[in-house]
Amino acid sequence: MRRLGAIIVSAMLPVAASVAFADELVKFAVVDDNEIRESLTGKPGNPEEGRKAAANRGLGNCLACHVMPIKEDLQGDVGPDLKGVASRLKESELRLRLVNPKLLNPQTAMPAFYRTDGLNRVRKDMEGKPILTAAQIEDIVAYLLTLKE
């Protein structure tokens, strides 16, 4: 089954209107409810930038909930240890889990890092903005792909 992300709707708007939305998300396709196969930026990310974005409290802040092989004292255990995650999951699966893990588990505590709909009372200055940009998602995917066992 091939399902298009909600964002595809924007492609149907007149070109002039879609240009007006600076914060609009890149469209993406979800495959088998488990994968996003194409890079959101059309190119591979930078793993070194991804490692930084994953640790940064204002960006991915993945360490709040995950242990990762990064030198940082404080790491959380709300989610699984991500050591070796690339041996368990392939690129397209990692991308979906970053973009919107709720497609797999609606109850999960893990935020959807690339979604702007269906949220409550988002802080005014963050309204309409995803937690991470498409480029940051790709950087983190590239970094996660280096975590092989």
Next chain:
Amino acid sequence: MRRPSHIAFALTLAVAGGAAFAQAQSEKDAKYRVGDKYTGYTYADPTTQSMQDDDYVNPGFLWVQEGEKLWSAAEGAAGKSCADCHGKAQESMKAVGALYPKWQEKIGKLENVEQRINQCRADNMKAEPWKWESPALLAMTAYVQLQSRGQPVDVAVEGPVKPHLQNGERLFYMRHGQLDLSCANCHEDNDGKWMRGDHLGQAMANGFPTYRLKEQTLISLQFRLIGCVRDTRAEAYPYGSDEYLDLELYLAHRGKGLPVEAPSVRR
């Protein structure tokens, strides 16, 4: 609800030969557990716990002392002090705080302790209400709550209060903010786990006002709720909003039977 992991730690110590310590530790904790309800005390590190245990060391008692002074200070156009009407706080305020937030028939509204104190200032003393989070309001709240220390939390939830309880429960499970997290995501689903440097507990409200080591000051429950909502990158609700009052009620009811431990000490 999951057991905090340091219980496991205590058991490990027992095996290693620290049986006496582990025993003492779990006896101390026992006061702060009722069935599967655990107060924030049981998640705190031993240094923080011993700070709370000793009234001479607990920084919250600086506010208590201030509250005690304010109790007998006449203020406002009526020229009255709390003591003029209520006598000794140890008697008149005993166990009062354990029943809050409480429905006030006269104004048809749910009130927390801070609001009840301010109502007395306005109505009975003809004095200006103290501002939220002002040193005086924190001091008086700490003094009043201390008179309930050890008393089981027991808020009334029937009648006109019921819809407030239901709304509080709804808010507890509602996801907030850009991070899309509910109170339950952190305080129920992940109770006992670590979120970076924070040991997630059950969000029990029995220790407020709390001396917060991070803030180096006493904080109200409202302040804590504002912080928790803000951490989800949501627009916080304002002090004294219906949302926080209903949440206070729900938290208190969730922790029914736990002893009031104000002023508590937390990281």
